[in-house]
Amino acid sequence: MASHDIAQLADALSKTHVGDGELSYKGMGLKLDNAESVEELVREMEQYQGLRAFRLEGNTVGVDAARAIAKALESKGLLQRCYWSDMFTGRLRSEIPTALRSLGGAIISAGARLTELDLSDNAFGPDGVKGIEQLLKSPSCHTLRELKLNNCGMGIGGGKILTEALIECHRQSSALGAPLRLRVFIAGRNRLENEGARALAKAFQLMGSLEEVHMPQNGISYTGVMALASAMRHNPELRVLNLNDNTFTKKGTLAMAQALRHLRNVQVINFGDCLVRSEGAIALAAVLREGLPILKDLNLSFGEITEAAALVVAQAVEDKPYMEKVDLNGNCLGEEGCEALREAMENMDKGDMLASLRFDDEGEPDDEEDDDDHENGDDDSDDCNEDNEEDGGNVKENGITRKDDSPTKPQTSAEIMSFLSCPSAEKLLQLGEMRTNLQQQVDASDLHKAADVLLKIASLYSEEPETKAAVLETIDAVLKKLLSGSALQSYCFLSTLLVLMGLLKGEGKMKKVPLVPGQLLCLEHAVQQEYFPQHPALLLHTFVTKNSEALKSCSSARERLSSALEKKCHGQH
Incomplete structure (x- = not known):
């Protein structure tokens, strides 16, 4: 080793913080190539009694140097905590697994019980994960609480290897009566994609102990997001969920909304730059209404959310006592939308909670196709029933539980089928008492069909007393069923209804229904009824008032509906 290198190392060691069980060489920029280059470092390690934390980040360690450190x-x-991020700059990728195996093997030999392992910012790829595979499976990681692998280029293959290692660690530790309880998992910028995300979701669900999950910028689309959502439901202590810069679209966001309904300890949600879009934002607003009691920070920036949907989100945080920040920047708001959002937050005395907004977009987005329709195994079914689960003969749909009694489901009569295929006032009156069976054709697991049926019935409205009574009676029966479940179910149904009415831009191919005044007059009647909750009325009111141009052909009926909604929102009867 050259004399100037030895002098550099000696100087670095003289500045090393040694105390509280921690030995740190953090950020010293040391180039440790061989055994000779780490002689002083190893000597200091050997002399340090009670070593609990070892920091090597910000240096570059070669294979031979790693072997010498491992010996010590x-x-x-x-030893409990290894801070080994950014530790292989300038090294060949083939060197890194060998170095990691040496260090991991030494920890295993020492019988250490790690609580934290940070290998972030080491571009080691799938082979690097193989380098820590045996360590992760060993008793030394049965006690692991924090695993940080940010920006390691693991890829799909590395994600799968990591999953199997975590599952094996959990299996072995469980057999010993103390199962692995990982609390913090960080793996952003790793190109995990859907396959890697689905693999890791299995480990997350098995452990059920996660408190923080950070997986931003991993190229995950809705199928991977749905798998992660399902896994998060089994982690009741989850506090932080950061999936920034992945691609949720509607299906992924609805799945996440379903999962969040079951989680009571979440404080931070970062779905920024995730393309949650307006329908997804409305679903998340519903969850804010009925759950997430201690949420502090919500990031839905750059998600192609329109003004009305952003306002619905803002309204939903009004009763959140711990809320500190709402980020809706970079959405499709336009200048007027930004001002409306600021005004809404200020009117709730929460103006300081809103993150900065800029209006350099063009407002409303174009109609969107579902970005992920090319993926297998998905249909266009509508929604909010991603967490259907068998539960002792019950099936959960949209947050409500019904008996799985399909074998005894009433048969659809020819008269009802004839009415639904070609609705007319005459056919509706001819149904007589069978009109009550129409609500049985409205299934909360197919919200598109439910909204379509409702609009078909409402289109028959007239002032002729018998027809008016029959239409309103049927509308009441259908809406009472659809609005009797969770807030999420209600909001998902109403957002689907708004898409069909042309008041909300939706995903996928959904043909809009030509509007007639009777449909708005039926809604005017419905919102005045006890079965119609106040918060869904506020949702409708926001969209009706923001889309007056779309309802221009029904201006008189729109005014009546707006008035009824206004009264409902302010608790007037």
Whole structure:
């Protein structure tokens, strides 16, 4: 080793913080190539009694240097925390697994019990994960609480290897009566994609102990997001969920909304730059209404959310006592939308909670196709029933539980089928008492069909007393069923209805229904009834008032509906 290198190392070691069980060489920029280059470092390690935390980040360690350090680690059975991020700059990728195996093997030999392992910012790829595979499976990681692998280029293959290692660690630790309880998992910028995300979701669900999950910028689309959502439901202590810069679209966002309904400890949600879009934002607003009691920070920036949907989100945080920040920047708001959002937050005395907004977009987005329709195994079914689960003969749909009694489901009569295929006032009157069976054709698991049926019935409205009574009676029966479940079910149904009415831009191919005044007059009647909750009325009111141009052909009926909604929102009867 050259004399100036030795002098550099000696100077660095003289500045090393040693105390509280921690030995740190953090950020010293040391180039440790061989055993000779780490002699002083190893000597200091050997002399350090009670080593609990070892920092090597910000240096570059070669294979031979790693072997020498590993030799010293073999006697450090009290070691708990390894901070080894950014530790292989300039090294060949083929060197890294060998170095990691040496260091991991030494920890295993020492009988250490790790609580934290940070290998972030080491571009080691799938082979690097193989380098820590045995360590992760070993008893030394049965006690692991924090695993940080940010920006490691693991890819799909590395994600799968990591999953199997975590599952094996959990299996072995469970057999010993103390199952692995990982609390913090960080793996942003790793190109995990859907396959890697689906694999890791299996481990997350198995452990059920996660408190923080950070997986931003991983190229995950809705199928991977749905798998992660399902896994998050089994982690009741989850506090932070950061999936920034992945691609949710409607299906992924609805799945996440379903999962969040079951989680009571979430404080931070970062779905920024995730393309949650307006229908997804409305679903998340519903969850804010009925759950997430201690949420502090919500990021839905750059998600192609329109003004009305952003306002619905803002309204939903009004009763959140711990809320500190709402980020809706970079959405499709336009200048007027930004001002409306600021005004809404200020009127709730929460203006300081809103993150900065800029209006350099063009407002409303174009109609969108579903970005992920090319993926297998998905249909256009509508929604909000991603967490259907068998539960002792019950089936959960949209947050409500019904008996799985399909074998005894009433048969659809020819008269009802004839009415639904070609609705007319005459056919509706001819149904007589069978009109009550129409609500049985409205299934909360197919919200598109439910909204379509409702609009078909409402289109028959007239002032002729018998027809008016029959239409309103049927509308009441159908809406009472659809609005009797969770807030999420109600909001999902209404957002589907708004899409069909042309008041909300939706995903996929959904043909809009030509509007007639009777449909708005039926809604005017419905919102005055006890079965119609106040918060869904506020949702409708926001969209009706923001889309007056779309309802221009029904201006008189729109005014009546707006008035009824206004009264409902302010608790007037």
